Amino acid sequence: METKGKRLVVLGAGESGIGAAILGAREGYCVLVSDSGMIADSRKAELEANAIAWEENGHTLERMLEAELVVKSPGIPANAPVISAVRGRGIPVIGEIEFASRYTHAKLVCITGSNGKTTTTSLIHHIMLKAGLDAALAGNIGASFARQVAQGEHAYYVLEISSFQLDDMYDFKADVAVLLNITPDHLDRYEHQMANYVRAKFRIAQNMTSADSLVYCADDAETMNYLKEHSLGARLLSVSQRVASGQAAYLSGQTLQFAVPGVPPFGIAVDELSLRGRHNVYNAMAAGVAVLVLGVPEVAVREGLMDFKGIAHRFEFVRSVGGVAYINDSKATNIDSAWYGLDSVKGGVVWIAGGTDKGNDYRTLLPLVREKVRGIVCLTTDSGKLHACYDGVVPQIVDAHSASDAVKAAQGMAKAGDTVLLSPACASFDLFKNYEDRGDQFKRCVMEL
CATH class of the missing domain: 3.90.190.20 (Mur ligase, C-terminal domain)
Structure with missing residues (x-):
């Protein structure tokens, strides 16, 4: 797409906003970063080093309405006055994940859920590195997706994605998606309607085809209720601690069994997993299925599940x-x-x-x-x-x-x-x-x- 000289406004000067601005500048946009609050000095220095204009302590509406594209922070709700004004002029508003995905040909492994996202995303990335894959970790973890795309291409990106980020994604498509669970969270953002939150989570599967895989938990009530009433384009692969038949991974006694179609089945004793707790058995199953779909060999899956060190602040x-x-x-x-x-x-x-x-x-x-x-x-x-x-x-x-x-x-x-x-x-x-x-x-x- 031709972007040279087009005006891009980035709302929010956090990590995702700075990354989007840097990527936009690289792609030839005339970029303005606008924040309703103060921009950190380190962020200002980075913007100035990349010759990117910025404003703080409020949005100048006239400048917003000159944009041909707006990339907004996931923390800004859809009904914020500046967003309503921009959309009222027909200016597209998207998120940083959507924006970055337009400038990469990498395979995208995307993880969402109310709980366990960071652990599972990090675990998938850990196993992929064990297998020697060129995989970068992004989304809600570390450097933003857009920043990493701007800095150089990888073969794979493993992305932790929140419901707020999913709200601002439209043409984006995951190659492998993981939906861990859906339990009440952030309902104030979704009109206190659980159904709205569930729909937001299932945006992880939008645009997927039969060539793509969605890994989900068959024990999660909200997930299963949604799937009973909606057809998805992706190949569906489920995990369960209760049911063995038809699952891509399941718990048999104290052994985690993998049975991904097209992959020789194998098991790992729960006591051999580096992460403890029932919730981490689900995380391990989902991570294992996701990487097996990508062709990661059993030995790397086994080693990765056994020596992963976990993440800070999660048990x-x-x-x-x-x-x-x-x-x-x-x-x-x-x-x-x-x-x-x-x-x-x-x-x-x-x-x-x-x-x-x-x-x-x-x-x-x-x-x-x-x-x-x-x-x-x-x-x-x-x-x-x-x-x-x-x-x-x-x-x-x-x-x-x-x-x-x-x-x-x-x-x-x-x-x-x-x-x-x-x-x-x-x-x-x-x-x-x-x-x-x-x-x-x-x-x-x-x-x-």
């Missing part, structure tokens, strides 16, 4: 102090993810929970809390819902307003053999910059015990 063991294990699961930002964290712990738990609530129904966790939790530390500015649900259910519930206070309170409740689990079930923005900041502060405090 990350920090250390043991006085016979008490401390686990950082700060990435558990919704109820379902916290359920997996609690379910994975053996023995008694002191649970550090809370943060920016997403409309959580904490009653979902009551069976696990009754079974395992001896104390709760509410790490949040508003602990009312946690107290309302769990007062009288567990022996102790206390409030904390810093990571240091939370760790000290948890240490006081725990006894040898217990686990202190930071698995908040909430976003982090009331007390922390993001979930990484929350997890990092937790780890630092634990190391100071």
Whole structure:
């Protein structure tokens, strides 16, 4: 496509916006980056080094309406006034993932789901590197997809993709897509309608053909309900911990069995997997099927599943102090993810929970809390819902307003053999910059015990 001299406006100066701007400049666009807030000095320096214009602390509407194409940050909702104004003029608005996909011929392996995206994406990438494939990791992880396309082509991109990113993708097509699960999350962005969120997640499969593969979980109720009523163009490959017949991967006793059509079947003992917990069995199955579809040999799959080190902030063991294990699961930002964290712990738990609530129904966790939790530390500015649900259910519930206070309170409740689990079930923005900041502060405090 001819782009030289065409005007591209990039809304948002985060990693995805900067990457889109750099790629746009490389492709001959006249680029403007516009942010409603302050742009970090390091970002400004990068834009200036690439001769890219920018503005901060607001969008100049006249300049927006001069664009022939707008690439927006996934954090900007579709009903934002600037987006409505631009679309009202017939100017196309797309996301960074969509934009970058127009300038690469690589095969795209794309992962979404309410929980497990980062672990599964990283695991797939790890196995592909084991197999000697030229694969880059992008999407919600590390350098943006657009930045990496601008810097040089790879044979494969492994992309973690959120529902917000999927909302802004139209012509994009995955070669292999993984849909891990769909549980309530970000419903405020979807008019508090679960059906809207489910449709957003299934955009991962849009434009796929029978030459492409969609890996999904046959145990996930929302996924299966959608598939009962909608036909997809992709080849469908399912994984299950309950049903063996017809699955591309399934659990047989304590052995994970792979049975991908066209690939010799094989099994791996659950105890040999480097990642522990029921949720990680699903992640391992989905990752294994996705790479086997690409022709990765069994030996690389087996080795990759056995030596993968995991990711920070997702059920990350920090250390043991006085016979008490401390686990950082700060990435558990919704109820379902916290359920997996609690379910994975053996023995008694002191649970550090809370943060920016997403409309959580904490009653979902009551069976696990009754079974395992001896104390709760509410790490949040508003602990009312946690107290309302769990007062009288567990022996102790206390409030904390810093990571240091939370760790000290948890240490006081725990006894040898217990686990202190930071698995908040909430976003982090009331007390922390993001979930990484929350997890990092937790780890630092634990190391100071």
